Amino acid sequence: DGGITQSPKYLFRKEGQNVTLSCEQNLNHDAMYWYRQDPGQGLRLIYYSQIVNDFQKGDIAEGYSVSREKKESFPLTVTSAQKNPTAFYLCASHFLTGQTGYTFGSGTRLTVV
């Protein structure tokens, strides 16, 4: 079955550590996205990529980095510069034609310990 796989489901980060969240899709979608979800704040866009080897910052990109070396993969690194990383992270993808909607992964919950 086609879909988006996010891993791990739960992730714990120590102060000063970089961690990487994985997002893989087998839908042949062109574009991929990372959103952050905090209670009461809705979903906020971190980064997105509409083509391999290219990506754009979203509204809250500071402290995060991404890469898009393959069409199927869009990993997100939460760096030590991100001062408040505890949140639920969601990856999404879709066709740029817009004829189909976005598909989301099941999310990764990141907690600072």
Next chain:
Amino acid sequence: KQEVTQIPAALSVPEGENLVLNCSFTDSAIYNLQWFRQDPGKGLTSLLLIQSSQREQTSGRLNASLDKSSGRSTLYIAASQPGDSATYLCAVPPGNTPLVFGKGTRLSVIA
């Protein structure tokens, strides 16, 4: 900048009621509008996608309407069930740019 507002923020209804969730957006230049469902601690599940040229879409007990000129969409849920309890989110892409989300309506259906 596109802003999406969902009213009410929370709703509690007895089982069997028909209900309407509201979504409004500030920029009517949208390609489409998508309604999602989110269960606690889970990802988003797409419910309905309405293209900008359409007025409504239906899936089972769900019906979503779109009025671009007034910047509004409604999600109608018929004969609500306890299993419908979740947070419902609407989202629009401003042009060919990423989805902008409302903060959602948290629905509780009481048996």
